[in-house]
Amino acid sequence: MLRKRWQQALGLALLAALLAAAGYTLWQRGRRPDDLWARVQRSGVWRVGLDPSFPPFESLDEAGQIVGYDVDLARAIAARWGVTVMFHSIAFDSLLEAVRAGQVDAAISALSVEPRRARDVAYSAPYFEAGLMLVVRADGKEEIRQVADLAGKRLAVEWGSAGDVEGRALGRRLANLTLLSFARPDEALQAVAEGRADAALVDGVSAWQFAGREAGVRLLGGAVVSDPYVIVLPIGSPGLLRAVNEALAELQADGTLAALRRKWFGPHAD
Amino acid sequence: MRCTVHKADIRESIVRYRPLSRNVLSPAAADGIIWPVEGTRMPSYAVRVGAWWAACRRRLALGAALLMLLAIVGAPPRPFVALGPQQEVRTTNDKIGVHTRLTDEVEPWKIQRTLQMVREMGASWIVEYFPWAYSEPRPGRYDWAHADWVVEHARRQGLTVVARLGFVPEWARPKDTTETYLEEARFPDFARFVGQFVRHFRGRVSYIIIWNEPNLSLEWGYRPVDPEAYVRLLRLAYQAAKEADPDVRVLAGALAPTLAPPGSAEGMDDLIYLQRMYDAGAREFFDLLAVHAYGWSFSPDEPAAPDVINYARAELARAVMVRNGDADKLAMITEGGWNDHPRWTKAVRPAERIAYTIRAYEKAAQEWPWCQAVVLWAFRFPWATRTYQDYFTFVAVDFTPKPIYLEVQRYALGR
Numbered sequence: 001m002l003r004k005r006w007q008q009a010l011g012l013a014l015l016a017a018l019l020a021a022a023g024y025t026l027w028q029r030g031r032r033p034d035d036l037w038a039r040v041q042r043s044g045v046w047r048v049g050l051d052p053s054f055p056p057f058e059s060l061d062e063a064g065q066i067v068g069y070d071v072d073l074a075r076a077i078a079a080r081w082g083v084t085v086m087f088h089s090i091a092f093d094s095l096l097e098a099v100r101a102g103q104v105d106a107a108i109s110a111l112s113v114e115p116r117r118a119r120d121v122a123y124s125a126p127y128f129e130a131g132l133m134l135v136v137r138a139d140g141k142e143e144i145r146q147v148a149d150l151a152g153k154r155l156a157v158e159w160g161s162a163g164d165v166e167g168r169a170l171g172r173r174l175a176n177l178t179l180l181s182f183a184r185p186d187e188a189l190q191a192v193a194e195g196r197a198d199a200a201l202v203d204g205v206s207a208w209q210f211a212g213r214e215a216g217v218r219l220l221g222g223a224v225v226s227d228p229y230v231i232v233l234p235i236g237s238p239g240l241l242r243a244v245n246e247a248l249a250e251l252q253a254d255g256t257l258a259a260l261r262r263k264w265f266g267p268h269a270d
Numbered sequence: 271m272r273c274t275v276h277k278a279d280i281r282e283s284i285v286r287y288r289p290l291s292r293n294v295l296s297p298a299a300a301d302g303i304i305w306p307v308e309g310t311r312m313p314s315y316a317v318r319v320g321a322w323w324a325a326c327r328r329r330l331a332l333g334a335a336l337l338m339l340l341a342i343v344g345a346p347p348r349p350f351v352a353l354g355p356q357q358e359v360r361t362t363n364d365k366i367g368v369h370t371r372l373t374d375e376v377e378p379w380k381i382q383r384t385l386q387m388v389r390e391m392g393a394s395w396i397v398e399y400f401p402w403a404y405s406e407p408r409p410g411r412y413d414w415a416h417a418d419w420v421v422e423h424a425r426r427q428g429l430t431v432v433a434r435l436g437f438v439p440e441w442a443r444p445k446d447t448t449e450t451y452l453e454e455a456r457f458p459d460f461a462r463f464v465g466q467f468v469r470h471f472r473g474r475v476s477y478i479i480i481w482n483e484p485n486l487s488l489e490w491g492y493r494p495v496d497p498e499a500y501v502r503l504l505r506l507a508y509q510a511a512k513e514a515d516p517d518v519r520v521l522a523g524a525l526a527p528t529l530a531p532p533g534s535a536e537g538m539d540d541l542i543y544l545q546r547m548y549d550a551g552a553r554e555f556f557d558l559l560a561v562h563a564y565g566w567s568f569s570p571d572e573p574a575a576p577d578v579i580n581y582a583r584a585e586l587a588r589a590v591m592v593r594n595g596d597a598d599k600l601a602m603i604t605e606g607g608w609n610d611h612p613r614w615t616k617a618v619r620p621a622e623r624i625a626y627t628i629r630a631y632e633k634a635a636q637e638w639p640w641c642q643a644v645v646l647w648a649f650r651f652p653w654a655t656r657t658y659q660d661y662f663t664f665v666a667v668d669f670t671p672k673p674i675y676l677e678v679q680r681y682a683l684g685r
Binding site for chain 2: 051053054092093110114116117158159160161164165168181182183184203
């Protein structure tokens with residue numbers, strides 16, 4: 001009887017210890033993300049990592065200052081929170097690890113979503129579509145409104161690029177699609193502007209850069225193959241993630257993102 | 271499971287499990303049902319379980335046997351991929367090669383598909399990595415299964431295999447060291463493995479590369495690089511290889527092109543390292559020089575210079591060979607190429623990568639008679655690395671050929 005009671009007491013003690021350990025772990029996990037967002041607000045500083053080697057998103061100007069779309073975006077978000085941004089220059093391949101290690105609070109550096117890394121970091125809502133975009137002449141004479149309308153048309157691509165891969169796939173599906181390859185994306189886009197091609201399929205950054213300068217072309221609707229840029233945040237930081245997403249939504253609604261696009265890609269980048 | 275519990279089962283349980291139970295049942299307890307008998311306490315849980323086990327164990331044993339039989343019969347068969355008919359490579363340039371990466375590719379059909387696509391691209395050569403640790407996981411115990419798959423499928427596709435040997439097993443190095451750490455006392459172990467590899471693949475693999483980029487500290491166990499020690503390793507490996515097969519061709523060097531300054535902790539300039547190899551007597555212990563020729567952001571026609579890393583640096587390595595009396599030996603580019611990652615500082619545009627790659631193969635065929643083959647990095651990875659490395663490949667993880675594959679194929683087939 002006494003032995004049985006000891007066994008029961010031991011079992012209960014073990015169970016209690018396990019529950020306590022589990023609870024502590026969950027509490028720690030719950031504690032950290034709240035701490036991060038709270039710390040940003042308390043300190044008034046948001047640490048953002050980026051690799052300043054990718055204009056117009058981030059690069060160094062002649063004075064050695066980091067400038068670009070992402071820089072302005074980070075400052076616009078921070079302004080809504082009433083904090084300042086401290087930029088950390090980090091090599092591109094190390095950005096996610098820097099976020100994971102807590103060296104920075106976020107990475108804003110023309111980063112795409114990597115589904116395999118969703119276990120390690122959190123991704124914000126998209127703020128820039130960098131995927132494959134269909135570009136046509138602004139006057140719309142070719143009556144191309146969607147991919148299916150490319151049948152029988154001449155499609156310009158950058159040789160060897162993702163646009164080339166997609167273009168070859170379209171060529172197998174659409175009748176009489178002619179693929180024209182160019183060494184650089186702006187050459188493919190120039191061909192459209194000059195009427196040597198009916199449309200171009202290029203990455204969103206190249207498309208906006210060209211369309212922003214040249215009034216003669218326009219981007220058709222959404223991406224043919226989407227690859228948006230997002231802000232990378234520590235996983236388990238729901239407060240910070242929520243704050244970033246809310247800020248992005250507000251910046252979208254009040255036209256700030258569109259203004260940034262015009263500033264960094266050209267006056268016609270609408 | 272319900273089993274009829276008989277008195278004998280209860281008795282047996284009590285006898286068996288008495289230490290677990292302080293209760294005693296009257297032998298008059300029920301026929302088939304355990305009831306409390308007046309004057310006795312309720313049977314303890316252990317007695318119940320014991321009685322149940324005594325009653326049911328035969329059925330349980332029969333059930334377990336049936337389950338095992340079902341598991342064996344129903345288990346998926348071991349993977350089997352037929353080698354298929356013997357193939358030949360059709361190509362206008364028999365120096366075209368690619369570095370495959372089948373070391374960690376476990377599915378035979380993917381091994382076959384990879385090598386089939388290599389052949390269809392018009393490449394005749396592959397360099398493949400055969401880690402020592404994978405083939406000799408314990409001293410003297412060899413497992414050639416995966417290596418056999420790779421070699422047999424490659425041969426069936428008409429490809430020539432160049433086997434890169436390295437990767438120290440844990441049993442051959444101190445704890446907490448990397449797979450590139452090989453102390454001199456273990457050189458004979460590596461040489462023995464080389465001999466076993468050559469013996470096992472005699473008649474099937476005719477080219478082996480001894481180590482990889484020993485002029486980089488990280489490839490030398492994060493120790494200061496040591497060309498003289500590498501030559502001592504090379505000598506032992508060469509002798510073991512030749513003893514196993516006098517016709518095997520031993521490649522040495524495979525040095526990383528680098529401009530590391532003297533005394534750098536990262537490594538040693540490849541041209542300086544190569545000369546020190548010769549000074550240490552390496553000449554007698556290799557048949558071909560393995561060269562790594564990365565173009566970075568330069569065209570393959572960019573002239574070579576000692577202070578520049580480009581494709582033509584291979585000519586400078588060749589010059590060292592000639593200066594040291596090895597003009598009659600050939601070299602082979604066993605790693606190299608271009609990258610088209612959009613953010614990597616050493617990358618080029620996709621169109622440039624295609625043009626440079628084709629020109630590199632063409633240059634070797636037309637201008638470098640001393641170069642036996644150009645094997646570029648890397649054909650395909652088993653999984654996406656999600657780094658700039660993915661932009662070296664010719665074929666995507668899902669076997670979708672990239673435009674560079676299709677263009678090299680077009681060039682190789684003379685279209």
